[in-house]
Amino acid sequence: MVSFSVSDRVSKMQSSSTFKAAQSAAALREQGHQVIDLTLGEPDFDTPQFIKEYAWEGLQKGLTKYTASSGMKPFTESIAEFYRHRFGASFTPAEVVASCGGKQALFNAACTLLNPGDDVLIPKPYWVTFPEIVTFCEANSVFIETEETDFVLTADQVKDAITDKTKLLIVNSPSNPSGRVIPTAEMRKIIEACVERGVYVLTDECYLFFAYPPGEVFTSATLPPEIREYVCVAGSFSKTFAMTGWRIGYTIASQSWSKELIKLQSHSATHPTSFVQYACARALENASESMAAVQAMLAEYERRRDWLIPALNTIDGFKCGMPEGAFYAFVDVRGVLGDRFTASADVADYMLTEAHTVVTDGAGFGADGFLRFSYATSMENLNTAIERLSKIFGTRSATAA
Ligand SMILES: Cc1ncc(COP(=O)(O)O)c(C=O)c1O
Structure with missing residues (x-):
């Protein structure tokens, strides 16, 4: 087969790492696993x-x-x-x-x-x-x-x-x-x-x-x-x-x-x-x-954020400050790097295989050592994710990051 002669400009572009993570989630799901997908960069609400x-x-x-x-x-x-x-x-x-x-x-x-x-x-x-x-x-x-x-x-x-x-x-x-x-x-x-x-x-x-x-x-x-x-x-x-x-x-x-x-x-x-x-x-x-609809979504994101950030800070080696906007937690996982993991991508892989929880590696955003958790998903999913991560990493008492 003749390989396609892609232009120099496009060949230099990288595929989106956020889509790659979503694909890994889909692959696990196809194998029948109950996957918690925290990669999504879109609201989990329907259009009003x-x-x-x-x-x-x-x-x-x-x-x-x-x-x-x-x-x-x-x-x-x-x-x-x-x-x-x-x-x-x-x-x-x-x-x-x-x-x-x-x-x-x-x-x-x-x-x-x-x-x-x-x-x-x-x-x-x-x-x-x-x-x-x-x-x-x-x-x-x-x-x-x-x-x-x-x-x-x-x-x-x-x-x-x-x-x-x-x-x-x-x-x-x-x-x-x-x-x-x-x-x-x-x-x-x-x-x-x-x-x-x-x-x-x-x-x-x-x-x-x-x-x-x-x-x-x-x-x-x-x-x-x-x-x-x-x-x-x-x-x-x-x-x-x-x-x-x-x-x-x-x-x-x-x-x-x-x-x-x-x-x-x-x-x-x-x-x-x-x-x-x-x-x-x-x-x-x-x-x-329109603004009433936006406010309702914002209030729900805020409720999730207020629950999720302290919960993430109870996981051994995880550290996350309180974000003021959007619907992402950007977690510093350098605390777990060392013997078991050399980069945050390894931490993300481990979470995927051991906890069937998918997040996006920070390296794609120019921040190796961090993971992005999207909370544009249900509280139930967030709860399950934290439970699973607590099991595989262990916990400590909540501290302000
Ligand atoms: C920071 C940022 N800018 C722009 C976009 C593009 O969004 P859309 O093209 O759907 O308006 C996104 C989507 O994830 C985003 O996160």
Whole structure:
């Protein structure tokens, strides 16, 4: 068989380690084991019924044809209006471009900005897709270590990392995988530090609505226009409204950047599904019902987090601080490395074979020695996972990490 002649750009990209872990879980399940899968990066809730009904309404209205590549007007208008009302942001619908999920928003933003050889700053631990997009653009990922500040990026770290080759910073808060949230004042300083040096900032705000009380949420869409010239927000409906399969997100960027985003998108996906755009526009117009649905999910994630983190800290050799957002616990398992295990991947393998509990190895996020536990799953599953892990690793009395 002739092997496929893959392009250099794509051959340099790595497959997603999060998908690999999910595949291992599926393989065990097929063998008849009761697997607890804590790898999932998506809500375990169904999409709210009223949003499904809006999609049906869109279909009945005949919204089954192409829309503008930027997205249909009601969609871009509803984003601008929602951000104005909720966050006090003042950008125009012309600064919004609909995309097929946050992932495509990020991809479009990177592809319209980066040239081969550009340096892109990415704080560790990072979401797996960031460096792969950079690789696709033939640019260089330059990683910023943040363990010293408990995985919360600071403006000083960014200032130290910027060089004349730096073109872009990609920042994700609330963060996947750490669940940490960069405080608003620090985030502003980070962006200002970049803009001062002519460095662009891509803020992945896909977990914007998942910051636990009394946490603050910051969207860079609220920055003044002269700063936003350098900023692109990647937003998504996937996690917010538990609609990962609908594939809908958006960018918020200057009109000149948006023009290029539209040009690129017009030659690829063209636009996200017409009646999905309609459903999302209607959901944002009905902000009170939508936000009530989000609050209900957030409250449940918070309940799980408050139970899970102390429970993880009772397991011998595990250490985990309290995340302020998203739905992940990023656990330091270096306490169990040594004779039995040399890397966190070995710990994850051991958990898989001995406890049929699947988590994602931190190495894929640039943090060997850590494991990511998703708590977008039932309390029952979390309980079972902790019981099983307690058996194989042993326990100690709960301590604050
Ligand atoms: C940090 C982060 N950004 C972006 C995405 C992309 O989500 P979507 O393309 O479904 O909007 C994800 C999904 O897991 C994510 O975790």
